[in-house]
Amino acid sequence: MTTAIPNCPQCDSEYTYEDGGLYICPMCAYEWTNDTLEAAAEQAVIRDANGNPLQDGDTVSVIRDLKIKGSSQMIKQGTKVKNI
Structure with a gap:
């Protein structure tokens, strides 16, 4: 075997x-x-700010401003992102 x-x-x-x-x-x-x-x-395993594992289809809120690579725009704190 x-x-x-x-x-x-x-x-x-x-x-x-x-x-x-x-x-x-x-x-x-x-x-x-x-x-x-x-x-x-x-x-x-990807986790959120509280340590909970994230899966496809989850909805999250951004906890700090995120710069978008290659752009001068940002994703603002508190923005809700659906179906990650």
Whole structure:
């Protein structure tokens, strides 16, 4: 009973191999463990100012003025943003 070796998280190459406790990608030379993948998945959760996790379709209020990149305009504090 063998477990499938995961694709590389950086370049998505299928040619990864296991060396001891590490997975190694020969295409981009990236090395990782299962623990680092789990930690990265936990960090990927986006939270609001109160620490609640946000999901697609949530409605939020902006808590401070945000500059829009490439524009002189801003999103003002208190603006309600729907369906993020």
